Amino acid sequence: MARVVSVQEISKHNIPEDLWTVVDGTVYDLTEFAPEHPGGAGIIIRYAGRDASTAYNEIHAPSLIKNSLHSSKIIGTLDPSSITEEWAKPPPTVSTSFSPDSKPPLDTLINTHDFVSAARQTITPKTWAFYSSAATDLNTKARNNSAYADIGLRPRILVDVKDVDTSTAMLGQKMSVPIFCAPAAMAKMVHPDGEKGIARGCRKLGIPQCVSTNASFPIAEIFEAVGEPGTYGTFDGDGKMPFFFQLYVDKQREKSAKLLRDVEALGVKAIFVTVDAPVPGKREADERVKADESLSTPMSGAKAKNDAKGGALGRIMGLYIDASLSWADIPWLRKCTSLPIVLKGVQTTMDAKKAAEHGIEGIVLSNHGGRSLDTAPPPILLLLELQKNCPEIFEKMEVYVDGGVMRGTDIFKALCLGAKSVGIGRGFLFALNYGQEGVAKFVDILKDELETTMRMMGVTDLSQVHPGMLNTGAVDHLIPGWDEHPYAKWRPKAKI
Numbered sequence: 221m222a223r224v225v226s227v228q229e230i231s232k233h234n235i236p237e238d239l240w241t242v243v244d245g246t247v248y249d250l251t252e253f254a255p256e257h258p259g260g261a262g263i264i265i266r267y268a269g270r271d272a273s274t275a276y277n278e279i280h281a282p283s284l285i286k287n288s289l290h291s292s293k294i295i296g297t298l299d300p301s302s303i304t305e306e307w308a309k310p311p312p313t314v315s316t317s318f319s320p321d322s323k324p325p326l327d328t329l330i331n332t333h334d335f336v337s338a339a340r341q342t343i344t345p346k347t348w349a350f351y352s353s354a355a356t357d358l359n360t361k362a363r364n365n366s367a368y369a370d371i372g373l374r375p376r377i378l379v380d381v382k383d384v385d386t387s388t389a390m391l392g393q394k395m396s397v398p399i400f401c402a403p404a405a406m407a408k409m410v411h412p413d414g415e416k417g418i419a420r421g422c423r424k425l426g427i428p429q430c431v432s433t434n435a436s437f438p439i440a441e442i443f444e445a446v447g448e449p450g451t452y453g454t455f456d457g458d459g460k461m462p463f464f465f466q467l468y469v470d471k472q473r474e475k476s477a478k479l480l481r482d483v484e485a486l487g488v489k490a491i492f493v494t495v496d497a498p499v500p501g502k503r504e505a506d507e508r509v510k511a512d513e514s515l516s517t518p519m520s521g522a523k524a525k526n527d528a529k530g531g532a533l534g535r536i537m538g539l540y541i542d543a544s545l546s547w548a549d550i551p552w553l554r555k556c557t558s559l560p561i562v563l564k565g566v567q568t569t570m571d572a573k574k575a576a577e578h579g580i581e582g583i584v585l586s587n588h589g590g591r592s593l594d595t596a597p598p599p600i601l602l603l604l605e606l607q608k609n610c611p612e613i614f615e616k617m618e619v620y621v622d623g624g625v626m627r628g629t630d631i632f633k634a635l636c637l638g639a640k641s642v643g644i645g646r647g648f649l650f651a652l653n654y655g656q657e658g659v660a661k662f663v664d665i666l667k668d669e670l671e672t673t674m675r676m677m678g679v680t681d682l683s684q685v686h687p688g689m690l691n692t693g694a695v696d697h698l699i700p701g702w703d704e705h706p707y708a709k710w711r712p713k714a715k716i
Contacts, residue, residue, distance in 0.1 A: 224296055356504065359590075374691055398635060403645070419445050430463075572610065572619075602621070619638055
């Protein structure tokens with residue numbers, strides 16, 4: 221029988237040489253662990269003799285401490301009857317400029333920009349810096365949005381649009397609207413429910429979620445948040461939903477191989493391999509704000525720290541990614557999983573055609589939300605590039621886009637140019653600021669805007685969309701051809 225420990229006894233063990241703390245009702249002896257803590261001993265010492273549950277759960281999966289510490293370090297369980305008002309108070313905190321209490325009520329938010337504004341005011345400075353940051357001068361991040369506005373719509377009139385249908389499918393998986401939650405790291409930074417909250421919101425609206433290798437929780441726990449094992453599958457109106465998994469290939473390849481086996485066994489429907497970030501981009505806003513060194517991700521094993529360059533979570537926690545990944549590794553990926561493979565981060569006609577030649581089932585036209593290489597092309601213009609140079613590619617594989625989608629009109633334009641669906645990353649994180657209800661409302665807003673656009677365009681079903689519904693004249697001159705660039709005829713001499 222577990223020992224019951226009083227607050228009075230716990231409080232006596234409050235120095236580095238004798239350090240107890242409480243997490244989720246369990247009393248742990250962290251005296252030996254504190255100096256080895258990846259995030260530094262400071263955060264643990266701050267909660268010596270206290271309850272650290274809130275601070276711990278903000279950034280860690282509940283199972284992490286149980287799996288990391290030997291059972292001998294468990295002192296017992298907290299006696300709730302012994303809790304005093306003074307002991308329950310958190311230790312003093314450093315004041316910050318953000319104001320979580322100023323969050324507007326969810327029912328006052330009417331578009332996706334409202335979620336961004338609310339997040340800017342109410343999430344921590346580091347979380348905002350990590351989510352909102354992009355590569356160097358932020359040109360690509362801005363163009364991801366503005367390029368949609370450069371493409372006009374050509375509405376048709378006098379069509380019966382009383383009933384419209386936004387349903388579609390990705391890789392055979394049904395979805396209520398052509399939106400999927402793109403993989404994004406460490407969602408628990410914005411809300412304790414993290415990817416679990418996103419999953420519940422996606423399930424409610426009937427859309428897929430692509431879980432990141434750098435998620436805050438093990439993927440099995442995210443699955444459990446929306447149902448019992450064995451019930452995952454195609455959304456069919458009964459609350460079931462498809463999960464996809466995003467893979468960063470680890471330098472230690474066997475780790476990735478095991479991860480692929482595990483997620484396939486769970487019921488994941490496809491593997492999205494990120495190919496546009498062999499190394500992390502330089503995200504200066506993220507570098508400028510010091511990282512919480514207690515932060516880690518359970519599936520990748522990545523841990524936060526600060527160094528001479530700054531505190532960018534993307535750079536530091538991406539050090540495990542294998543920069544040697546190449547086309548020659550596609551057969552290895554096929555051996556690791558029988559699931560469909562999608563390459564996330566294709567940015568040219570040449571690589572789209574090469575993916576088709578390798579039998580890849582899908583590609584995501586993406587520049588990592590502008591976070592990898594500044595001045596890389598916006599995804600909507602990449603769709604135009606494929607339409608111009610290799611329109612047959614849309615018959616050979618499914619094509620998706622992510623980056624810059626803020627309106628239902630953006631979704632409609634992408635679909636007209638051949639995208640099967642659109643991925644959204646930051647938007648889901650900012651919506652999670654309101655928990656699963658925020659995620660559901662975020663998707664519902666975009667679905668409503670898409671339905672309105674369809675009616676205004678004289679479209680009742682997504683199978684009716686085509687490029688002729690758009691005026692792309694303002695950007696056509698920006699689309700490169702298949703032929704070699706004239707400047708590329710010059711070649712540097714080989715090194716002797």
